Amino acid sequence: MFKVYRLVSIAIFVVAMSVAAYSQALPPKSVLISTAAFYDEKAGIAKLISAEKQIDGEFAKEIKELEDGNAKLAAIAAELQKATVTEANEAALLAKKSEGESLQRTLAYRKTDIEAKIDQRRKLLIEPITFDIGKAIAEFGKKNNYGAIYDASKLAETGVLLFVADSTDITKDFIAFYNARAAAVPVK
Numbered sequence: 495m496f497k498v499y500r501l502v503s504i505a506i507f508v509v510a511m512s513v514a515a516y517s518q519a520l521p522p523k524s525v526l527i528s529t530a531a532f533y534d535e536k537a538g539i540a541k542l543i544s545a546e547k548q549i550d551g552e553f554a555k556e557i558k559e560l561e562d563g564n565a566k567l568a569a570i571a572a573e574l575q576k577a578t579v580t581e582a583n584e585a586a587l588l589a590k591k592s593e594g595e596s597l598q599r600t601l602a603y604r605k606t607d608i609e610a611k612i613d614q615r616r617k618l619l620i621e622p623i624t625f626d627i628g629k630a631i632a633e634f635g636k637k638n639n640y641g642a643i644y645d646a647s648k649l650a651e652t653g654v655l656l657f658v659a660d661s662t663d664i665t666k667d668f669i670a671f672y673n674a675r676a677a678a679v680p681v682k
Contacts, residue, residue: 630675
């Protein structure tokens with residue numbers, strides 16, 4: 495009886511070691527993350543969405559002024575298209591045209607200025623978060639033994655990505671991991 499028990503124990507040990515060796519010999523899995531989903535208001539990365547909303551709030555007034563200026567410019571253009579040139583209103587139409595051109599130059603300058611300010615603010619708020627997300631992706635990949643993590647958003651833009659099985663898309667899992675991690679670990 496003791497010999498049978500010993501043989502069974504050895505057989506179980508050999509099988510267990512074989513399974514362990516086989517599982518270690520499997521090549522790491524390649525998976526995809528859609529970074530575009532990080533910005534999803536409902537299911538995205540909370541810290542990133544919060545920073546984007548902060549930037550939107552900071553520049554809301556300037557953006558509204560640009561939109562109002564563009565509406566005024568469109569009204570001037572429509573007025574000029576409808577107008578018929580006569581000797582009596584030629585000077586008024588030239589003044590209106592000049593006003594539209596001046597407004598167009600001003601709006602173009604303000605748009606460029608606001609875009610530069612938004613880019614600067616993004617560098618301050620968003621870049622540290624994206625750097626932390628990059629570190630978290632590497633941590634998540636090592637933790638789950640992934641051999642490669644590709645950005646599905648970028649691959650889809652280039653037309654390289656033709657098919658994605660649900661089992662290879664780890665976006666939701668990573669976002670849940672990051673949101674839990676970010677709540678526990680402050681960004682440095």
